Amino acid sequence: MLYYSSNGKSPKVGFEEAVLQGLAPDNGLYFPASIPKLSTSFFRTIEELNPDEIAFQVAKQFVGDEIPEERLKQIVKEVLNFSIPLVKVEKDIYSLELFHGPTLAFKDIGARFMARVLRFFLEKKSKSATILVATSGDTGGAVASGFYDVEGINVVILYPSGKISMTQEKQLTTWGKNIHALEIDGTFDDCQKLVKEAFADSELKAKYGLTSANSINIARLLPQSFYYFLAYQQIKDKSKPFIVSVPSGNLGNLTAGLIAWQMGLPVNRFVVASNSNDVITKYLHTGLFESKPSVLTVANAMDVGNPSNFARVLEIFNHNYDRVKDKLIGYSFSDSEIKNCIAEVYQKTKYTLDPHGACAYMGLKKELKESETGIFLETAHPAKFSETVSESIGQSITIPDSLNAIIVKKKTAIQCMPSLDDLRGVFNKVL
Numbered sequence: 001m002l003y004y005s006s007n008g009k010s011p012k013v014g015f016e017e018a019v020l021q022g023l024a025p026d027n028g029l030y031f032p033a034s035i036p037k038l039s040t041s042f043f044r045t046i047e048e049l050n051p052d053e054i055a056f057q058v059a060k061q062f063v064g065d066e067i068p069e070e071r072l073k074q075i076v077k078e079v080l081n082f083s084i085p086l087v088k089v090e091k092d093i094y095s096l097e098l099f100h101g102p103t104l105a106f107k108d109i110g111a112r113f114m115a116r117v118l119r120f121f122l123e124k125k126s127k128s129a130t131i132l133v134a135t136s137g138d139t140g141g142a143v144a145s146g147f148y149d150v151e152g153i154n155v156v157i158l159y160p161s162g163k164i165s166m167t168q169e170k171q172l173t174t175w176g177k178n179i180h181a182l183e184i185d186g187t188f189d190d191c192q193k194l195v196k197e198a199f200a201d202s203e204l205k206a207k208y209g210l211t212s213a214n215s216i217n218i219a220r221l222l223p224q225s226f227y228y229f230l231a232y233q234q235i236k237d238k239s240k241p242f243i244v245s246v247p248s249g250n251l252g253n254l255t256a257g258l259i260a261w262q263m264g265l266p267v268n269r270f271v272v273a274s275n276s277n278d279v280i281t282k283y284l285h286t287g288l289f290e291s292k293p294s295v296l297t298v299a300n301a302m303d304v305g306n307p308s309n310f311a312r313v314l315e316i317f318n319h320n321y322d323r324v325k326d327k328l329i330g331y332s333f334s335d336s337e338i339k340n341c342i343a344e345v346y347q348k349t350k351y352t353l354d355p356h357g358a359c360a361y362m363g364l365k366k367e368l369k370e371s372e373t374g375i376f377l378e379t380a381h382p383a384k385f386s387e388t389v390s391e392s393i394g395q396s397i398t399i400p401d402s403l404n405a406i407i408v409k410k411k412t413a414i415q416c417m418p419s420l421d422d423l424r425g426v427f428n429k430v431l
């Protein structure tokens with residue numbers, strides 16, 4: 001499988017090179033040169049396959065022979081060592097719970113896959129690397145957990161000071177060893193810009209073997225398509241058309257869903273659900289894409305003003321807005337709508353949504369037609385956003401033991417200004 005850059009000015013590379021480089025040399029995003037269709041027998045027999053087998057079939061299409069089959073099987077098995085259940089919330093509406101991994105958010109899946117793939121490629125070359133990643137909340141924790149104590153890999157995580165929850169902060173600042181958390185005096189967009197600048201600095205990139213673990217790295221992106229197939233597997237009545245609602249920020253989760261669709265998964269439409277950061281909603285309604293500074297919301301893992309995977313969404317539709325519009329429907333929701341939704345759904349069904357899942361649920365409710373099955377992605381455990389959620393439902397929620405254990409640990413972070421010079425200084429000191 002070859003990967004090309006969305007900017008079209010870098011040579012095509014194999015899976016290994018795309019993973020090791022993260023961003024292409026021309027600053028574009030790598031994208032598969034073709035998306036293989038899975039066989040009709042795969043879909044016909046999907047209910048008889050176990051999750052590892054499904055994930056392996058999907059992964060193999062993108063990895064080709066660059067990882068031996070046995071090793072790839074082992075990798076997907078380790079990645080999916082927790083359940084991804086499709087839970088009925090009400091008539092025709094199901095929640096795909098992606099939050100049963102170690103950091104209680106869907107990003108565990110991509111991070112765990114990437115860590116294992118990267119370790120394989122580095123081992124082969126006897127090389128080391130530095131993962132540089134910006135986080136708007138959950139990415140950092142998932143990456144830290146996925147890469148913790150992995151031989152030959154350092155991890156540097158940039159997060160916006162004061163703009164993520166206490167729990168999220170603890171999930172990235174309490175590790176030690178090879179995990180370094182940098183508290184940036186700025187917004188998430190500043191963090192993301194800094195990461196892009198660091199990658200564009202060829203000296204820095206070479207000196208530390210920089211690679212990315214944001215959803216821009218295809219090794220994080222592609223495994224996220226596994227669970228769209230796992231959702232389909234669990235739908236009881238497959239004769240009805242179904243739609244999927246994706247709570248969206250950088251659009252990595254959505255892109256993975258679109259890739260699953262291109263591989264033959266019969267998704268009728270995708271709902272692109274956002275919070276007040278409505279750049280993509282506006283684009284879907286008008287055809288005009290205008291990035292803008294992000295605003296703070298209660299669904300803060302989606303506080304993104306310039307979604308990094310937008311270029312990939314355009315690649316999937318060959319830059320044809322009419323085709324985009326046919327498949328994607330955008331809705332955005334305010335903080336008060338999110339909180340009301342969490343309250344109402346809890347009262348009506350006893351199901352506890354998190355603020356991100358609430359956006360997806362509301363988008364689904366608006367879009368779902370009589371004859372359709374609706375699935376929304378529940379991307380985080382509600383306990384990760386316990387303040388918002390308990391305030392909404394009017395009672396405290398149970399915090400899982402794994403979270404409590406992290407909350408009591410001591411934060412260790414390095415303060416840093418959003419400038420490349422400052423970042424360089426930190427690199428020289430800690431790496």
Ligand SMILES: *Cc1c(COP(=O)(O)O)cnc(C)c1O
Binds near residue numbers: 137215249
């Ligand atoms: C990152 C994140 C999102 C947004 O996913 P993208 O792939 O960036 O669109 C949604 N919900 C949660 C809980 C997240 O952590």
